[in-house]
Amino acid sequence: xxxxxxxxxxxxxxxxxxxxxxxxxxxxxxxxxxxxxxxxxxxxxxxxxxxxxxxxxxxxxxxxxxxxxxxxxxxxxxxxxxxxxxxxxxxxxxxxxxxxxxxxxxxxxxxxxxxxxxxxxxxxxxxxxxxxxxxxxxxxxxxxxxxxxxxxxxxxxxxxxxxxxxxxxxxxxxxxxxxxxxxxxxxxxxxxxxxxxxxxxxxxxxxxxxxxxxxxxxxxxxxxxxxxxxxxxxxxxxxxxxxxxxxxxxxxxxxxxxxxxxxxxxxxxxxxxxxxxxxxxxxxxxxxxxxxxxxxxxxxxxxxxxxxxxxxxxxxxxxxxxxxxxxxxxxxxxxxxxxxxxxxxxxxxxxxxxxxxxxxxxxxxxxxxxxxxxxxxxxxxxxxxxxxxxxxxxxxxxxxxxxxxxxxxxxxxxxxxxxxxxxxxxxxxxx
Numbered sequence: 001x002x003x004x005x006x007x008x009x010x011x012x013x014x015x016x017x018x019x020x021x022x023x024x025x026x027x028x029x030x031x032x033x034x035x036x037x038x039x040x041x042x043x044x045x046x047x048x049x050x051x052x053x054x055x056x057x058x059x060x061x062x063x064x065x066x067x068x069x070x071x072x073x074x075x076x077x078x079x080x081x082x083x084x085x086x087x088x089x090x091x092x093x094x095x096x097x098x099x100x101x102x103x104x105x106x107x108x109x110x111x112x113x114x115x116x117x118x119x120x121x122x123x124x125x126x127x128x129x130x131x132x133x134x135x136x137x138x139x140x141x142x143x144x145x146x147x148x149x150x151x152x153x154x155x156x157x158x159x160x161x162x163x164x165x166x167x168x169x170x171x172x173x174x175x176x177x178x179x180x181x182x183x184x185x186x187x188x189x190x191x192x193x194x195x196x197x198x199x200x201x202x203x204x205x206x207x208x209x210x211x212x213x214x215x216x217x218x219x220x221x222x223x224x225x226x227x228x229x230x231x232x233x234x235x236x237x238x239x240x241x242x243x244x245x246x247x248x249x250x251x252x253x254x255x256x257x258x259x260x261x262x263x264x265x266x267x268x269x270x271x272x273x274x275x276x277x278x279x280x281x282x283x284x285x286x287x288x289x290x291x292x293x294x295x296x297x298x299x300x301x302x303x304x305x306x307x308x309x310x311x312x313x314x315x316x317x318x319x320x321x322x323x324x325x326x327x328x329x330x331x332x333x334x335x336x337x338x339x340x341x342x343x344x345x346x347x348x349x350x351x352x353x354x355x356x357x358x359x360x361x362x363x364x365x366x367x368x369x370x371x372x373x374x375x376x377x378x379x380x381x382x383x384x385x386x387x388x389x390x391x392x393x394x395x396x397x398x399x400x401x402x403x404x405x406x407x408x409x410x411x412x413x414x415x416x417x418x419x420x421x422x423x424x425x426x427x428x429x430x431x
Contacts, residue, residue, distance in 0.1 A: 012040055026061055043414040059092060059397050060233045064310040071231060080320040085226040086110060086196050089168060092231055092397040113169035114190035117147045124181050133178035133385045134263045140174050142256035152250040154403050163251040164396045171389040176203035179382050197223035217331050218376060221324040225369050228317040229387055231394025237261040241395045242402050243411040251399060258395045259388045268384040271370035274305035275380050283338060284345045295355055305367030306350060307360060314362050321368035332375050343371045
């Protein structure tokens with residue numbers, strides 16, 4: 001429980017209002033303004049809600065100044081280096097790391113739900129052949145509510161559990177099918193003998209004409225990408241899922257809303273933007289030119305994949321992701337890929353340049369994940385769908401937490417109205 005013994009006094013128009021101060025288990029105190037309008041007749045103004053806590057949560061904690069990311073109290077670097085994605089999924093969903101028996105049961109349930117309803121194949125074929133995979137995912141995930149009627153009742157804890165398992169299990173299948181459809185290849189069914197990450201790679205890159213063996217280094221790198229993107233507190237897409245679910249919408253509609261929000265280039269498109277920047281640079285010999293442009297305050301060019309809006313010191317996910325990037329590039333090589341050559345040289349220069357060190361512009365998780373996905377052979381159009389499937393467990397965990405919260409209310413932000421005041425209607429012939 002939060003500590004409510006402290007309070008703050010707000011003076012407005014000669015009136016004093018006492019506001020409770022809530023103390024979290026870790027992080028800054030929070031002013032409780034729920035009764036502010038009733039007591040003082042005013043709202044607060046906070047565009048983007050960057051200084052407003054919209055909920056209380058026990059799932060994820062971020063300290064951007066110190067470079068801290070905790071899932072249920074566990075540091076992300078420990079989880080990414082010692083754990084694996086499905087174990088982290090269990091942790092986010094249920095609050096504790098599983099026992100061996102609990103993990104085996106959870107992995108079995110996920111594995112047994114990876115196939116999608118066969119009639120959904122027809123839904124995929126309704127899209128244009130050149131449809132962006134994110135467009136396909138938004139539509140298909142939302143349409144799951146038309147196929148899985150037995151897990152739509154959000155008031156039933158068991159149906160919420162079934163919907164959670166289905167979403168986490170089927171999202172890699174949906175993402176892989178969206179990719180296969182976009183490149184004109186046949187859908188590949190999931191395999192129960194492969195782990196979560198290896199199964200996704202197999203569904204993306206295997207073809208019926210020949211056998212495809214998933215390299216364990218690539219599978220491990222994919223698993224880390226999933227893990228490092230699993231949840232990130234109350235970001236735009238998570239807040240979208242919470243806002244949609246506050247109306248009582250079914251879980252598939254809520255997650256589809258989160259995918260739609262993630263599609264925005266300011267949110268889920270960061271690693272794609274990073275690769276597009278590398279393509280713009282083009283070759284290693286042009287890097288000094290773009291470094292100089294990045295330092296020029298009058299030049300709109302910015303180095304994508306460096307620094308982070310939340311992490312003002314360093315991105316705690318980047319260290320582990322860099323290790324995976326190095327392993328993947330050692331395996332696949334960069335000699336024949338000019339884009340990866342540019343990425344490695346840009347990383348080297350930026351890490352040694354005092355300008356970037358002083359401004360804390362270190363390579364972030366998007367820089368390294370983009371390099372890994374490019375090296376694996378994914379087109380940039382698949383970067384955000386992979387982000388979406390990774391983040392599904394975070395969205396589902398936040399959704400479950402919200403639905404079971406007795407304080408849940410439908411989201412209803414206020415506004416600072418700057419439009420016309422009341423005026424009378426004028427007949428058209430008199431205008």
